[in-house]
Amino acid sequence: xxxxxxxxxxxxxxxxxxxxxxxxxxxxxxxxxxxxxxxxxxxxxxxxxxxxxxxxxxxxxxxxxxxxxxxxxxxxxxxxxxxxxxxxxxxxxxxxxxxxxxxxxxxxxxxxxxxxxxxxxxxxxxxxxxxxxxxxxxxxxxxxxxxxxxxxxxxxxxxxxxxxxxxxxxxxxxxxxxxxxxxxxxxxxxxxxxxxxxxxxxxxxxxxxxxxxxxxxxxxxxxxxxxxxxxxxxxxxxxxxxxxxxxxxxxxxxxxxxxxxxxxxxxxxxxxxxxxxxxxxxxxxxxxxxxxxxxxxxxxxxxxxxxxxxxxxxxxxxxxxxxxxxxxxxxxxxxxxxxxxxxxxxxxxxxxxx
Amino acid sequence: xxxxxxxxxxxxxxxxxxxxxxxxxxxxxxxxxxxxxxxxxxxxxxxxxxxxxxxxxxxxxxxxxxxxxxxxxxxxxxxxxxxxxxxxxxxxxxxxxxxxxxxxxxxxxxxxxxxxxxxxxxxxxxxxxxxxxxxxxxxxxxxxxxxxxxxxxxxxxxxxxxxxxxxxxxxxxxxxxxxxxxxxxxxxxxxxxxxxxxxxxxxxxxxxxxxxxxxxxxxxxxxxxxxxxxxxxxxxxxxxxxxxxxxxxxxxxxxxxxxxxxxxxxxxxxxxxxxxxxxxxxxxxxxxxxxxxxxxxxxxxxxxxxxxxxxxxxxxxxxxxxxxxxxxxxxxxxxxxxxxxxxxxxxxxxxxxx
DNA sequence: CTGAAAGCGCTTACAG
DNA sequence: CTGAAAGCGCTTACAG
Numbered sequence: 001x002x003x004x005x006x007x008x009x010x011x012x013x014x015x016x017x018x019x020x021x022x023x024x025x026x027x028x029x030x031x032x033x034x035x036x037x038x039x040x041x042x043x044x045x046x047x048x049x050x051x052x053x054x055x056x057x058x059x060x061x062x063x064x065x066x067x068x069x070x071x072x073x074x075x076x077x078x079x080x081x082x083x084x085x086x087x088x089x090x091x092x093x094x095x096x097x098x099x100x101x102x103x104x105x106x107x108x109x110x111x112x113x114x115x116x117x118x119x120x121x122x123x124x125x126x127x128x129x130x131x132x133x134x135x136x137x138x139x140x141x142x143x144x145x146x147x148x149x150x151x152x153x154x155x156x157x158x159x160x161x162x163x164x165x166x167x168x169x170x171x172x173x174x175x176x177x178x179x180x181x182x183x184x185x186x187x188x189x190x191x192x193x194x195x196x197x198x199x200x201x202x203x204x205x206x207x208x209x210x211x212x213x214x215x216x217x218x219x220x221x222x223x224x225x226x227x228x229x230x231x232x233x234x235x236x237x238x239x240x241x242x243x244x245x246x247x248x249x250x251x252x253x254x255x256x257x258x259x260x261x262x263x264x265x266x267x268x269x270x271x272x273x274x275x276x277x278x279x280x281x282x283x284x285x286x287x288x289x290x291x292x293x294x295x296x297x298x299x300x301x302x303x304x305x306x307x308x309x310x311x312x313x314x315x316x317x318x319x320x321x322x323x324x325x326x327x328x329x330x331x332x333x334x335x336x337x338x339x340x341x342x343x344x345x346x347x348x349x350x351x352x353x354x
Numbered sequence: 355x356x357x358x359x360x361x362x363x364x365x366x367x368x369x370x371x372x373x374x375x376x377x378x379x380x381x382x383x384x385x386x387x388x389x390x391x392x393x394x395x396x397x398x399x400x401x402x403x404x405x406x407x408x409x410x411x412x413x414x415x416x417x418x419x420x421x422x423x424x425x426x427x428x429x430x431x432x433x434x435x436x437x438x439x440x441x442x443x444x445x446x447x448x449x450x451x452x453x454x455x456x457x458x459x460x461x462x463x464x465x466x467x468x469x470x471x472x473x474x475x476x477x478x479x480x481x482x483x484x485x486x487x488x489x490x491x492x493x494x495x496x497x498x499x500x501x502x503x504x505x506x507x508x509x510x511x512x513x514x515x516x517x518x519x520x521x522x523x524x525x526x527x528x529x530x531x532x533x534x535x536x537x538x539x540x541x542x543x544x545x546x547x548x549x550x551x552x553x554x555x556x557x558x559x560x561x562x563x564x565x566x567x568x569x570x571x572x573x574x575x576x577x578x579x580x581x582x583x584x585x586x587x588x589x590x591x592x593x594x595x596x597x598x599x600x601x602x603x604x605x606x607x608x609x610x611x612x613x614x615x616x617x618x619x620x621x622x623x624x625x626x627x628x629x630x631x632x633x634x635x636x637x638x639x640x641x642x643x644x645x646x647x648x649x650x651x652x653x654x655x656x657x658x659x660x661x662x663x664x665x666x667x668x669x670x671x672x673x674x675x676x677x678x679x680x681x682x683x684x685x686x687x688x689x690x691x692x693x694x695x696x697x698x699x700x701x702x703x704x705x706x707x708x
Numbered sequence: 709c710t711g712a713a714a715g716c717g718c719t720t721a722c723a724g
Numbered sequence: 725c726t727g728a729a730a731g732c733g734c735t736t737a738c739a740g
Contacts, residue, residue: 093453
């Protein structure tokens with residue numbers, strides 16, 4: 001009945017028909033060496049069942065002898081999953097994202113998954129390209145480490161693959177979102193400035209309509225209101241989350257001759273740019289103008305002068321996102337609490353000059 | 355003869371025995387829809403052969419209709435390659451590596467490969483872990499974006515998988531190395547300082563025995579020699595490639611009371627730290643001390659004051675590394691020329707005070 | 709040009 | 725506890 005199968009004979013020593021040759025050690029070879037079947041070897045490797053101690057030892061010896069590593073593609077095909085998580089960020093080169101990716105990587109690896117990073121470069125179209133590419137590659141889930149893709153599209157993708165997204169709040173099946181408390185962070189920054197006697201405080205925002213920027217602006221306004229200081233829209237200028245935006249903002253502020261003694265920047269990078277522009281204009285920080293950032297990037301500690309900033313541990317945010325993904329994949333509804341934001345006071349802020 | 359095969363009947367509508375169900379669209383479904391065999395559909399998709407226009411259209415329509423994406427694991431298994439390249443760097447969060455990874459990513463993606471990033475965190479042991487993990491995942495090649503693993507180990511890995519490594523020079527089969535001209539870069543930096551009248555120039559190095567640091571030190575010494583200035587070992591202090599090392603170096607230099615009017619730092623991050631330490635000590639840059647870095651990270655433009663640095667486009671270095679890998683995989687011996695290093699003069703350097 | 713079949717290397721339901 | 729067999733979804737040598 002089984003006569004057509006001559007597998008026992010060294011089947012592909014000379015290429016029958018089949019495929020191109022491989023060089024790697026296979027499970028079957030290991031099994032043969034250990035004197036067990038491939039099934040058993042597989043089960044031992046995956047700790048999928050209890051076997052007698054001697055078999056386990058034999059298999060382990062064979063594995064060591066051949067330096068066997070299970071073929072990931074074959075496992076992926078058989079199991080229907082790749083143990084790989086796609087991670088979309090905006091720019092790996094940015095200090096902000098770099099920190100976060102590091103957190104994601106370390107948590108994922110500990111959980112037995114590997115991250116597949118791609119960057120969207122702040123463009124919705126690119127993000128879509130990343131999504132498609134990652135899904136095609138068969139990732140088991142996707143972490144979107146902030147992004148500009150619209151909520152609807154994101155929810156649609158969540159139907160194909162589990163998603164965790166940071167920087168926005170969104171509810172959907174197989175989708176978990178997490179957002180740091182931007183408003184509260186902004187309040188902390190403003191309260192600090194207010195306590196130092198500042199009354200004319202500028203705010204440099206990010207791209208318009210970016211959720212983080214919006215939230216921080218709300219915090220800015222609320223703090224002002226709480227202090228009984230009228231909101232002056234001329235003190236709010238647009239930036240771009242980067243140094244360049246911070247520089248331009250300062251120039252615009254100084255050119256339009258609105259008095260101000262402090263500035264709260266939507267993020268640290270913006271504050272760096274503002275710092276340079278202030279320097280060029282001959283203003284001293286903090287003697288003439290106090291500056292506060294947001295994110296507390298590692299580099300902020302080494303700025304001249306060191307930057308006061310609202311700390312949100314981007315690395316921890318990354319870890320939390322990865323943790324959420326792991327739970328999602330395990331079929332649990334993730335319950336993640338983000339570490340609270342806090343203010344780190346350094347030397348870029350001082351008492352109001354005026 | 356073939357009676358045991360009842361494939362024509364909807365084989366797995368109710369789970370026979372076999373595996374867990376899948377939901378995705380398969381090639382076979384597409385083929386059936388288009389009225390061709392899976393073989394033909396495969397060939398059309400992979401442009402592996404010419405087929406009649408109508409069949410192509412039919413298949414394309416079916417693909418579009420079902421939203422078919424080839425299963426990456428299955429392709430990988432059949433083809434014996436994953437179209438994924440492992441990338442080992444030291445720390446994604448670092449601005450230096452971030453830049454480079456970005457270059458790698460963009461070039462690889464254009465070439466049809468996706469990068470799988472891992473970071474070694476400056477530890478040989480971790481790098482080995484990354485290597486193992488990547489090989490296990492079946493990457494088609496590995497780019498080591500500088501690393502501390504010893505040459506011998508690296509060569510050994512090159513026998514299992516094609517490797518391109520930056521930051522050192524090494525010859526082996528299936529291994530290509532590329533190194534920027536550190537000596538020349540250091541010469542440029544020193545010549546600039548020398549031209550400004552500096553005679554007492556400190557050098558802050560990196561980890562001891564790191565190839566980049568060594569090369570730059572050689573450049574430093576050669577430049578001194580060429581200018582007829584005796585080498586003073588007390589002016590050379592150890593750093594760690596990070597801000598902290600730069601700070602400590604300045605403290606050490608000032609405490610030991612060796613006179614100096616300029617410092618050349620092994621990289622920009624070191625220069626940032628030095629800048630802060632100088633600030634704390636009440637020294638002005640460049641009025642009292644001139645500072646030059648190496649790498650010209652994007653952030654250097656926005657330092658206060660903007661940093662003079664030796665520019666090596668890390669992003670381009672990344673692109674070159676990826677390009678080399680692509681050629682290696684195509685079976686060609688890569689011939690890559692790195693963009694030359696150049697000095698970017700900004701405001702952290704000025705005429706010697708003394 | 710096109711299809712049937714074998715094979716990639718693993719996992720697991722089934723049957724001892 | 726263990727093995728034989730089927731199946732994951734694709735590619736390609738072989739044979740028209």
